[in-house]
Amino acid sequence: MTVSTDALETLLERASAGVAFDGLHVTETDGEYTLETPANEWTGLDEADCRRALESIEEYVTNWRYWQETVDGEGTARRAFLRWCERAPLADAADADATTGPWSDGDAPEPLAVPERYRALRDGIDREWGQLSITARFVDVDDPDGERVYDLWHVDDAGSDITDLEVYDDPREARELATYDEDGRYRPLKTAPTLPGGWAFTGLSGADLVETVEFFYPATVANWHRELRGNLDIDHWLETAERQTGIYDVIDELPREAVEWMAEACCVDSQCLRRREWQYEEGDDLDADGGDGPFPCREPCSLVIAAARKWAILESEEERTYELELTTSELNQLEDLIDAVADGRTDEIREADVNDGANRYRARYLRSKRFDDEGNLEATQVDD
Amino acid sequence: MQALVIAAHGSHLNPDASDPTYAHADTIRETGAFDEVREAFWKEEPHFREVIRTLESDEVFVVPLFISEGYFTEQVIPRELRLDDWDPEQWDSDGTSASQATLEAEDVGKTIHYCGPVGTHDAMTDVIVQRAETATGDPDVGEGVALSVVGHGTDRNENSAKAIEYHSDRIAERDRFDEVKALFMDEEPEVDDVTEYFESEDIVVVPLFIADGYHTQEDIPEDMGLTEDYRLGWDVPSEVDGYQIWYTGAVGTEDLMADVLLERAADAGADIGDAREAVRELAASVAESGAESGPEPNAGAGAGD
Numbered sequence: 050m051t052v053s054t055d056a057l058e059t060l061l062e063r064a065s066a067g068v069a070f071d072g073l074h075v076t077e078t079d080g081e082y083t084l085e086t087p088a089n090e091w092t093g094l095d096e097a098d099c100r101r102a103l104e105s106i107e108e109y110v111t112n113w114r115y116w117q118e119t120v121d122g123e124g125t126a127r128r129a130f131l132r133w134c135e136r137a138p139l140a141d142a143a144d145a146d147a148t149t150g151p152w153s154d155g156d157a158p159e160p161l162a163v164p165e166r167y168r169a170l171r172d173g174i175d176r177e178w179g180q181l182s183i184t185a186r187f188v189d190v191d192d193p194d195g196e197r198v199y200d201l202w203h204v205d206d207a208g209s210d211i212t213d214l215e216v217y218d219d220p221r222e223a224r225e226l227a228t229y230d231e232d233g234r235y236r237p238l239k240t241a242p243t244l245p246g247g248w249a250f251t252g253l254s255g256a257d258l259v260e261t262v263e264f265f266y267p268a269t270v271a272n273w274h275r276e277l278r279g280n281l282d283i284d285h286w287l288e289t290a291e292r293q294t295g296i297y298d299v300i301d302e303l304p305r306e307a308v309e310w311m312a313e314a315c316c317v318d319s320q321c322l323r324r325r326e327w328q329y330e331e332g333d334d335l336d337a338d339g340g341d342g343p344f345p346c347r348e349p350c351s352l353v354i355a356a357a358r359k360w361a362i363l364e365s366e367e368e369r370t371y372e373l374e375l376t377t378s379e380l381n382q383l384e385d386l387i388d389a390v391a392d393g394r395t396d397e398i399r400e401a402d403v404n405d406g407a408n409r410y411r412a413r414y415l416r417s418k419r420f421d422d423e424g425n426l427e428a429t430q431v432d433d
Numbered sequence: 434m435q436a437l438v439i440a441a442h443g444s445h446l447n448p449d450a451s452d453p454t455y456a457h458a459d460t461i462r463e464t465g466a467f468d469e470v471r472e473a474f475w476k477e478e479p480h481f482r483e484v485i486r487t488l489e490s491d492e493v494f495v496v497p498l499f500i501s502e503g504y505f506t507e508q509v510i511p512r513e514l515r516l517d518d519w520d521p522e523q524w525d526s527d528g529t530s531a532s533q534a535t536l537e538a539e540d541v542g543k544t545i546h547y548c549g550p551v552g553t554h555d556a557m558t559d560v561i562v563q564r565a566e567t568a569t570g571d572p573d574v575g576e577g578v579a580l581s582v583v584g585h586g587t588d589r590n591e592n593s594a595k596a597i598e599y600h601s602d603r604i605a606e607r608d609r610f611d612e613v614k615a616l617f618m619d620e621e622p623e624v625d626d627v628t629e630y631f632e633s634e635d636i637v638v639v640p641l642f643i644a645d646g647y648h649t650q651e652d653i654p655e656d657m658g659l660t661e662d663y664r665l666g667w668d669v670p671s672e673v674d675g676y677q678i679w680y681t682g683a684v685g686t687e688d689l690m691a692d693v694l695l696e697r698a699a700d701a702g703a704d705i706g707d708a709r710e711a712v713r714e715l716a717a718s719v720a721e722s723g724a725e726s727g728p729e730p731n732a733g734a735g736a737g738d
Contacts, residue, residue, distance in 0.1 A: 125489050224455060228448050237445040239478045263487060267479035271486040282540060294508055347483075351476050355445060 053194050056114030057103050061096070070117060071137070071163050073109040075099075087162060108167045111195025119196065120255050126274035130262070131255045134199065135174045135185040136161045139277065170197065175207070179266055179322045179343055180244040182207045183258070199258040203246030214249040220257050223250070223264035238352050239266055240322040240344060266322075269344045276345045284348035287330040293354065300357040305329060307364050308357075312337035314391075315353050316346065323350075373428035375419070382406035382415060436469035436490035437461060437698055440481060440510050441498040441643065443474030450644045451477055453685045454498055460691035460715065466708035467494075467698075475505070481513035485538045485545070493538075493545050494698040498685070500552030500641055502531050503590040515539045516547060528592040529553040529599045533701035546701035551685075551693045552596045552641065554700075558603045560689045563716065565610075565637040568669060568681035572721065575609035579633035583624050583640040583653060586617030594620065597641050610637075618652060625656045628674045635670070635677045643685035654680060688716040 060068060064077035074085040082099035084091040086109055091102045103110050116137075122128040132139055138160040161169060171193065173186040184200040187193040206214060217223075230236050230243040250261055259270060275281040284292075286308055290301035303311070312335050316325040323346035325339035339346075349357070375383075385406025389395050398405050405411070421427050439458050444450035454472050462470045473484035485493060495514065497506045502524070511519035516536040523534035531549030538545050551557060565580055566572050582604070584597030594617065601615040611633045616624040627636060638657065640649045651663040659667035659680055670677035684690075692712045699705045 122489065126487075127489065221455075221459060235446070235448040237477065263479075268483035268487050271483070275486070292512065294512075295504060350478075351474075351480055352445060355476075 053107055053111050053114075056110050056118070056195065057100065059118065060103065060110055060113060061099065064099075068113065070113050071109070073106070073113055073163075075103075088164075108163055108195075111193070112163050112167070115195040115197060126271045127256070127259045129274050129277065130259055130270045131185075131197075134176050134183055134258070135166055135170060135197065136176075137166060138162075167193065173200070177204055177343075178262060179240065179269070180204050180242060181262065181265060183262075188252075197255065198251075199253045199255065200249065200251045201253065201258065201261055202249040203244060206246045206249070209246075211249055211251070214247060217248060217250050218252060218257075220250075220253070220260035220264055222248075223261045227265050238321060238350070240269070240342070241320065242318075242322055266344065272345050272347055281326065281345055281347055283326050283328075285327045285330045286335075286349060289327070289348050289354070290357070297354055297358050299361045300354060302365070303357055303361045304364060307360055309335055309337050311353065311357060311360060312339075315356060316340065318342055319392075321346070369430050370432045371428040372431045373419075373426060378406075379415060379419070382411060386412060434468040434490035435492040435494065435703055436471065436488045437467040437694070437703070438471050438473050438484055438488075438493060438495045439498050439694060440473050440484075440495055440514075441475075442505070443477035444646070445476050447646055450646055453644050453683070453690065456686070456688075457498070457691040457694055460688065460712055461694060461708070464695075464705075464708035464711045466695065466705040467703070475509065475513075481510055482515075485514060485541050485543060488543070491543050492703075493543050494548060494701055494703045495545055496548045496694050496697040497550040498643055498690075498694070499550040500584070500643060500685075501590065501592045501596045502526055502528055502550060502553060503592045506531070506550050511536075511547060514545065514547070516545060519547065524549060528595040533697075535701075546698070546703070548697040548701050551690065551697060552643075553599065554693050554697055555603070556693045556696045557684075558600045560687050560693060561600055561639050561641070561684055562604060562609070563689045564639045564681050564684045564687045565679070567687065567719075568637060568639075568679050574637065576611065577633060577635065578610055579612040579614070579631040579636045580604060580610040581614050581616050581624070581627060581630070581636060581638045583616050583618070583638055585642070585648065586620035588620065600641065618648065618656070623656075624653060627657050627678065628676045631676070634675070635679065637679040637681065639681050639684050642683040645683045645686060649683045688719050689713070692716065 060075060064075045064082060068075040072087045074083070076083045080095065082094040082096065084094060084099060084102050086106055089106070094102060120128055120131055129139055136158055170185060170187050171190050173184040176183045180203055182202055182204045185197055186200070188196045188198050202214060226248055227239055227244060228236060229245070231245040236243055244265065253261060263270060272281060287301065290303070293300055308329055312325060315321070316337070316339070318340040321340070322342040323344045324342040325346045327346065327348050328334040389398065389407030395407060398408050400409070402408050403411055419426055439454055441451065441454040451472070451474065458470050458472050461467065469488050469490050471479070471484055471487060473479050473481050475481060479487060495510070497510055499505050507521040515538050517539045518536055519534065524531035526549070531553060533546050533548045536545050536547055537543070561582060565574050582597050582601045585593060586597070587593050597615045597617070601613050604610065605613040612631050614622070614630050616622050616627060616630065618624060622630060627638065640653055642649050654660050654663055654667050657678060657680070658673045659671040659678060667680065670679045692709055695705050695709050695712060699709070
């Protein structure tokens with residue numbers, strides 16, 4: 050029995066309980082069937098007629114089969130995510146409650162009805178999830194039986210030939226790929242915009258796709274789904290800070306303005322794909338922009354907590370006044386150096402570009418000139 | 434549906450700290466005993482805070498991949514999992530006897546079976562012995578050989594030493610090794626003087642740590658005199674003061690650890706079928722197919738950052 054015949058039989062069995070899914074309605078009362086799609090309606094069918102009618106709308110039948118039998122999981126984040134992948138209507142998204150995620154703004158593509166989706170799935174439907182590009186497509190393009198598979202690669206590789214990429218099919222491989230950046234450095238923050246490319250997962254099942262995505266961006270599907278339904282729980286800074294114990298007990302002492310600087314330093318699009326939804330506390334928003342990242346950030350992450358501890362300790366120091374000799378250009382150079390490190394562009398400064406204050410030779414010159422034998426800046430504290 | 438969550442420390446600085454967590458999770462995935470298996474971390478992602486919501490199962494077994502009962506298992510993990518009704522009294526433990534407590538995670542309304550850490554489970558004793566077997570390449574290792582279980586030790590938490598002593602005592606009771614002694618990094622008796630505590634010329638040293646990192650790959654080998662500089666590596670065995678020291682690296686990387694995780698979950702009511710047998714067979718076949726030639730020297734900050 051083909052998948053679609055199989056699907057048809059299962060559907061007929063369910064008809065007495067009523068089937069209503071993605072525009073398809075099937076009911077049965079005392080052996081009489083009623084069938085409805087957005088384009089057609091049949092009433093008073095006997096079983097043989099109903100079978101013939103269903104065969105004429107095979108797309109709806111196999112679509113029902115894929116979602117209700119293969120994917121299943123009504124109400125789960127996994128199911129909602131897979132529906133989002135092929136631009137299917139998200140039944141559990143409460144439009145009125147949905148927040149301002151990129152999936153609910155005016156730029157988001159319109160959901161597709163079954164016939165349009167079936168046309169599109171032959172070529173593949175592409176979506177982006179952070180730095181991931183996901184394609185949903187039919188297993189069998191020439192004779193689609195409704196079964197979908199999913200491909201996944203880095204957005205930067207969307208135009209690459211698949212033969213140039215390392216191909217994987219085990220979701221667990223994603224853990225290793227997500228561990229290091231292009232330069233081989235450890236990525237402790239999975240949502241840092243530094244995911245390297247060069248790989249592809251192909252022909253994943255829906256369950257495997259979600260697992261793979263979760264290894265690249267843990268918990269993003271669950272929190273996306275919560276945001277979609279308007280029930281994302283936010284833990285603001287003070288709540289999170291006051292909850293901490295042990296060596297992190299001190300972080301709730303970080304001054305409010307320092308929390309602003311911290312958010313500006315860590316929680317911006319250049320550093321993280323998450324969009325900061327947490328504020329200083331309920332009703333007391335931070336001025337720092339939360340960014341436009343695709344994934345909602347519902348509380349300060351462990352990296353921010355660890356950094357906050359450092360800043361809480363540093364901010365407890367008193368300010369002093371120092372006197373040191375610098376030319377105006379040298380003062381400007383200090384600014385250039387801080388900027389270059391903060392923006393992570395020291396690697397981009399050309400070796401011979403001595404016009405850039407953060408050029409290595411310029412920095413070494415300044416150190417030779419202004420540091421004493423102990424390697425300290427020659428500065429004198431002038432207050433008590 | 435039932436899920437297993439392995440709750441581990443992880444690290445912001447050292448990518449290897451989570452390797453054992455992933456390895457044991459994968460072993461358990463292969464058994465199919467749980468509908469979902471998820472790693473969760475204090476310092477990596479998914480964080481403890483967010484892990485339960487990523488699961489579809491209503492029954493969740495959380496097993497801390499930690500050595501001792503103490504700050505993390507009694508305060509941090511339950512708090513971050515939002516087990517609001519948690520109280521350490523529910524474990525009714527003397528420091529090594531925590532079993533499980535059944536609670537609800539407040540953000541998701543799921544049943545959470547919060548288990549004691551792997552390090553204090555009785556099955557951990559077998560893992561330490563297996564570690565001695567894999568390190569020496571001798572499945573019958575014991576006669577004429579001394580075993581030292583090494584722990585961190587700290588004045589801040591008395592349970593830290595209890596776990597080490599507990600397993601040392603249990604191994605000693607088996608009369609398999611000629612001598613058995615618990616030694617520590619930060620309290621007496623110290624691992625630096627390892628040879629002073631034994632008469633047997635062969636000493637197997639098993640550090641009761643979850644992951645290889647700073648302590649097991651830098652501190653302890655140098656403190657024991659296996660090497661001048663950890664970056665140069667060391668032999669297994671290494672000769673120190675006329676003794677042969679068989680240093681094994683962190684016990685947490687032993688394949689049989691997956692069995693302890695399973696036992697913790699089973700003790701809490703998880704239906705694991707014959708998964709334990711599958712894991713024990715796998716671990717035994719790995720152990721037989723040749724002992725590891727000793728841990729690779731490995732620079733890293735360990736899990737303590």
